[in-house]
Amino acid sequence: MSAPNALFTETLMLLGGAVVTAPIFKKLGLGTVLGYLAAGVVIGPILHSIGDGESVLSVAELGVVFLLFIIGLELKPSRLWQMRRDIFGLGTAQVILSGLALTLAADLAGIAGWRGSIIVGFGLALSSTAFAMQILEQEGDVNTKYGQRSFSMLLLQDLAIVPLLALVTVLGGPTQASNPILDLAIAVGAVAAMIIAGRYLLTPLFQVIARTGAREAMIAAALLVVIGSATLMQLAGLSMAMGAFLSGVMLAESSYRHELEADIEPFRGVLLAIFFIAVGLSLKLDVITDNWILIVLAVPVVMVIKGVIIYALCRVTGSSHNDAIRIAFLLPQGGEFGFVLFGAASASGGLLSASTASLLIAVVTLSMALTPLGAALSKRLLTGDAHEELEEDFEGAGSDVLMIGFSRFGQIAAQILLAGGRDVTVIDFSADRIRQASNFGFRIYFGDGTRKDVLRSAGIDRAKIVVVCTHLREITDRIVELVQTDYPHARIFVRSYDRIHSIELRNKGVDYELRETLESGLLFGRRTLEALGISEIEAFEIGEDIRKRDEQRLVLQTSEGLQAGRDMLYSRPVKPEPLVKPKRAADIFSDDDDLSVMPEEEPERA
Template sequence: MAQPHALFNEALLLLGGAVVAAPLFKRLGLGTVLGYLAAGIVIGPVLALISGGDDILSVAELGVVFLLFIIGLELKPARLWQMRRDIFALGSVQVLVSGAVLSALAYYLGLLDWRGSLVAGFGLALSSTAFALQILEDRGDLNTPYGQRAFSILLFQDLAIVPLLAMTAFIAPGGDEGGFSLASAGIAIGAVIGLVLIGRYLLTPLFQIIGRTGAREAMIAAALFVVLGAAALMEVAGLSMAMGAFLAGLMLAESSYRHELEADIEPFRGILLGLFFMAVGLSLQLQVVSENWLIIVLAVPLILLVKTVAIYVLYRLAGSSHNNALKGAFLLSQGGEFGFVLFTAAAGAGIFPQSTASLLIAIVTVTMALTPVFAAIPALIAKPEEREEIEEDFEGAGADVFMVGFSRFGQIASQILLAGGRSVTVIDQSADRIRQASRFGFRIYFGDGTRKDVLIAAGIEKAKIIAICTQKKEITDRIVDLVQSEYPNARIFVRSYDRLHALELRSKAVEYELRETLESGLLFGQRALEALGVPESDAVLVTEDIRKRDEARLELQASEGITAGREMLYNHPVQPEPLVKPRQEAAE
């Protein structure tokens, strides 16, 4: 076991490699994935600064777990049901066709016996969820038609690892045919049903309780507990950890806490996924590569070619355009991390020697390393076409208006917007308010509007107008400052607390501000005048005159100071502002 200072040094090396390689490769247009991979290869196999890449890889696989949780958060069960054809039809055909062709090639070329060929072929048919989804996220293509179809195939592959492991135990020399029993299948199904029930009936109340405490660290701890707990439950049941995390995210996709959870998990996901790519590079066995370089040189392009052609044909048969089929085919042509699991299990079962497993793992690693470059090829050979419109999967993001705060003011304003046919995304930090609003059919999300990551997760970048309707002046100012610093061209509408606050906001050049009590006070006074016998037309003129003079005075005070504009009130003192009779010409 490594000493504490050794662990510290290894962590320092990995962080340093990530800091140098990721921005460099991003700047060169090669993508951060290839940067992390290159850093791992240099630190591990080349310079031998870190050993034990497999141990780091087992921990870094949590990055894939967190990634699948976030993907689940961004999907709705209804949307997943719409994708069932791609998941179970397209995904299963891809695994069967690619696996059968690769198995046949390995067997008829005399490389392995029928058992080894079967395991190798179907193991190589799996693609890398981590690499493919990271590239889709970097490009912003995850919600495009080809990206959704690629995700469907990857999701089925995660499911396929279970029967493939069962097949490995079944065909092993002296294997136990009862390795995949009805009992094990029942446990797996029961675990899925149990997780669904927990997500549906327990998770939202849990986050409501924690949200009312206002303890952010408790919310983060709860988010990590849910992800890791769901992953552990699925692993115990014989399914993949990533599948458990995905199901947990899916169960929370309709929750008001979705955006807050995504923002809390995202830093862990980013760090661990980068570590995963570096660990793949660390685990590359250069000795195996050098001893079998000819086999690898021949096998890698053959595998890439077979999978590319198979996936392209399946995309086209499913109705995708030529360009989308090319993108999906080149994106999913590599081997995947689940291949490591399958080949290791096969070696342990005696289907082929450990040296063969190491060679297959090296081949998969090389195909993964080529993924960023290979996935860029469609841009060079695709036919010119109009830019594809992105279809968003999650409710709220991309709305016309992004509203922060859902107290009485925000509730009234949102009703006007919704009645006018505009879409509104609302976030609020009050768990009680969210629960109460849901009873009346409002859809709002739990989130801290002073956090940039929460705003991004909730879709602020796609909004046409940002409405800040928070109650506390200091919170409003923090959000205004944050939005203006990060999105200088944003159109900001703000609820101001009082006259002084309105002047402060105007000095910050927000597009529109309104004191929370101005219009209600004006209307109240107008109705009181009418009740005292003033004709409605005269009362309206009085109200309008007060409104105009108040606005003119505000503009003057904004430019000359708070004491300016007294003459506009006919020499009355500034505080309190009196109600005065309108000018004669206005009354006429």
């Protein structure tokens, strides 16, 4: 078979493996990543359909590159600066402590000499950016607190590959011609060049291309920026993923950010799937069978040591138990950079033998394969009383309308405001609701509307109207009291729980309130009358009559109590007089038939 035909056949196998296994494993609740790995193991080590897994892996690493670029697009430099403590504090502590603990374990196991054990320990301390970020994306947890802390540690690990490769050079002995100080200087210079280029060249480049109106040229430019920046970082001794991430960060504030993300996303998805398949292709079953006892012991030991250290560090630095558990089960595996480090150590004149490097690569690969299962297992160890929280990032907030709560009622109200050309700042305290809203293109800010500092960060000082659409009555009351006390300039529009709540809100002096079931109930009744043969005009008039009566009753009840206005309720059909337009004569209730205080049907909660 000719080379082009072989390449075509191998591509079909890779894509076919992804198409077949991903839905199956997703349906089983095991995640698509594990499905891709399984496809790689079947295609490569079992069926031997593709023998050169390393060459596929080298190309598929572009999937990781594109993933980091898209992540960078979501992180503005100011946001990255806010994460500096987690990146350089928590991330550095994780690499050092995990590296030292695993070095000691490698030395006690006699895998290599003390110099080789250092490389083994710090190589295994690095986690897989591709696996961890893919799991976070699948779960929609990239912007959660634990997701951001996980990403901070992964980012520091990407940076750590530079000094670790320099460490291989130092420990390898005087035969190495490389100068570690010069390598570090080149890496720093490359990062500085990337920042300067991103700040002064990238946005003008896309502006020029956008003016031409050539859509394909914009896609080509996006690919050129990502692959070019990744290649520059690789030449400087850094990871390709780091270069792509930096270029994404530099374009995070560009007006072309969303278009770039849309252009890159298809390439990212396909190549990342092939990357995971290539990891499965690269698995050496003969190494596993020859050393299966050692591997069976080494993989859980490595994952437990890293998991315990990560959990302890997260707890010490302020993470909740749930977040610490999630991070500990997300990052215990070895990473892609372990392949690079062990390969360099094997070629460095005796730090690691070729067989030892292959054994370590097998350990890393198997730990990757176990990561999706570990992430699923972590859910069983979570406590049920903790409220999931996202990072409070209010950059860009501040509109004429501040909406608190984005339940179904708020979503409909927001549509009216947006259709009217009004910008709305929306905050909500439900992480799930924010994730769901983001799937439909809404930018919702995470925050507790009962906290004064959150309202201030969300721009309440600039808001003309505060719209309270929370569905819990007590929460709504707390927000109303807070706004009335500290922000009297803002008008307050409130979704009320029921009739009694509406009366209480009117007594508090809110500018407008509306029961969540009133309008839907009126419309429902009108449509039912029309279905029974009453004309649309007459049904509308009857609905308006009920609306007026309801408002008159509320006014009376606000001033005189719940019993006021009882004579304005209907209890049985109105009987029109012959040849006379129907009159809405009110029926008088007995003392036992008091419908004015009957609770309205509790609505389904969002």
